[in-house]
Amino acid sequence: MSGVHHQGPACQRPMAQQWRNMNRTASIKDVANQARVAVGTVSNVLNYPDRVSQRTKDRVLAAIEELGFIRNDAARQLRAGHSRTIGLIVPDVGNPFYTSMARAAETAAVLQGSAVLLGDSSQDAGRESNYIDLFQEQRVQGLLISPVGDVTDRLQALRDRGIPSVLVDRSADASSFSSVSVDDDAGGYLAARHLLDTGRRRLAFVGGPVSIQQVADRLHGARRAVAENPDASLEVLDSDGQTVLAGRRVGNDLVGRGPQVLPDGIFCANDLLALGVMQSLAMTHTYRIPEDTALIGYDDIDFAESAVVPLSSIRQPTEALGRTAIELLAEELETGSSAHRSVIFTPELVVRHSTSRTIFGS
Amino acid sequence: MSGVHHQGPACQRPMAQQWRNMNRTASIKDVANQARVAVGTVSNVLNYPDRVSQRTKDRVLAAIEELGFIRNDAARQLRAGHSRTIGLIVPDVGNPFYTSMARAAETAAVLQGSAVLLGDSSQDAGRESNYIDLFQEQRVQGLLISPVGDVTDRLQALRDRGIPSVLVDRSADASSFSSVSVDDDAGGYLAARHLLDTGRRRLAFVGGPVSIQQVADRLHGARRAVAENPDASLEVLDSDGQTVLAGRRVGNDLVGRGPQVLPDGIFCANDLLALGVMQSLAMTHTYRIPEDTALIGYDDIDFAESAVVPLSSIRQPTEALGRTAIELLAEELETGSSAHRSVIFTPELVVRHSTSRTIFGS
């Protein structure tokens, strides 16, 4: 726009400057000209203020102010070879568990001077891979990932290129990657054990594709608990997805069942699923929680407490997860990613009304 | 690891190559060498495949594959002058309303070939400003922002530099910016009108600092409704913050009141606050919802439906908001941000049990 503009005599004096302000955003060179110093000096003012005398520093800062100069990050990181950015890939930003963790990670990252790029893989291996591509093109410093598909090869390749990864909410043999996770097997055990302890025997596990490690581990833990009671059984209900909606679908199926085949204790792989199941049961008024069937979720998101029937859950330390993930990544960056560490947190049972003991037979 | 490696005769043949793989990530130049073509040709293969003959294209692609070449985005955007990224600043990623919108925006952006950088200002004008700085350094294509502080000046400056902004969830006079929003005044009216229609007269509005536009508008709408009933009153309870926790604090205050001074209808500026209030009331068992006081929220997040007492709310079209915001931004980018548009959606009342009519005097 406004490309034609004769150099007539009507032009105002500070024209060149005006042009610059309008057209292009000022570069370090423009600042150098304005302040009548060399570009290197401007750079020093920005990066090593001690190396510059007060007098010139003032001049340069004034010029920066006047031109409204903003560093071009692309140029910086081209020179530096890497960005000041950390990639974070989570399976579902709609899940408060992940947003909570992401927030903690972001806070920790900002403290150490990095920004966090957040990607939502939506439980989709393809999207996940796309994000890895994107982050690789961006030359992120490192990657935090709560993987959905099988990404070990890709992460290995990244690491060979000097981009370390930390697995989040997923344990790894420390030989290949650092990781920070919560003991899902123990959590699954806790949940099922609690249902058994309150008298339930016909348990059901509701969980997305078992190909997801977390789901598999939680199920495994539950199986372990159930195996301790010979008269107990565990049915597995596959939910496609880990959302409230998916939970509602499973709930609708359950509602159609007769009381004899209804599980008397339901363990959902996360709170979203549990709330979905709860919605179905509550809406149809066919069965009551916890009288007809107990319900326990996983993650202990904020909304579990304020659910129709306050939801029992397994609490994970989201803040600690996010913070530690960043710390581990920082370690890898310093040590040159030679050694890896795995931090495993322990989950915690939170009992609420959805599993309270009832006057119960067997 | 493996830093020392004498050039003894035991070395394998493709050593130079091996070094390259280990050390540096391959550049377009390396690819050019490997494929025995000029750098420009490689670039053409990547950007204008039609300009290159099949033969050389094959050679280049093979080289890319072999070296594991990954474009360096920093270099690209240094040359291009801008990134392929859109900045999005929201006040609270813990609020499902915003994540939902962000997701919609992200989806729409990916379709048009851009990535979205998500920033959480945490309702803090300082953080908000920091994100604007960051995005400006990153030379984002454009900015979607749900502003907390007064950012008009900054956005104006950005626009002058060719970076357009779209205000999200906040209307603007179309003279300066495009915006996409929901009529908050109408929403506030809807909510208060509904409480009045179901017999409530002593209303309370719970909302964060009124300095936030959305809060102010919703309150204004509520006032408008209340003014229509001479015997109705509206009390304003300031919550510091818009979170579940803030709501719980307000709720605890309410619980301490005698029944005469307890509002019989509470309108919270968003669902998080409402759920917090609900938690307090439910935990102490002092007052019941909706018998002693009705409760209505705003946003209609997924969790409203599965609350202890299913929460009435005002629904906003989050998907449409996010999608439209990206569309408006795309328009600005095409037209050179000359003209601006404001899209205003209409909110919708969703009635659930938390406001159901009770056997009630006047």
Next chain:
DNA sequence: TCGTAATAATGAAACGATTCAAGTAATCGA
């Protein structure tokens, strides 16, 4: 066989910051 298009391929220049070896100015002790 030659001239003329069309088609491919080339490689230098530019983008904007950082780095660093080299140069200049100021300071100080003798």
Next chain:
DNA sequence: TCGATTACTTGAATCGTTTCATTATTACGA
């Protein structure tokens, strides 16, 4: 006043792409 430090400043080289004016190659009709 000189030489030696120290304190600042300079500006060319560099990072990895894309662009584009040239040059090389090929194809085709006369």
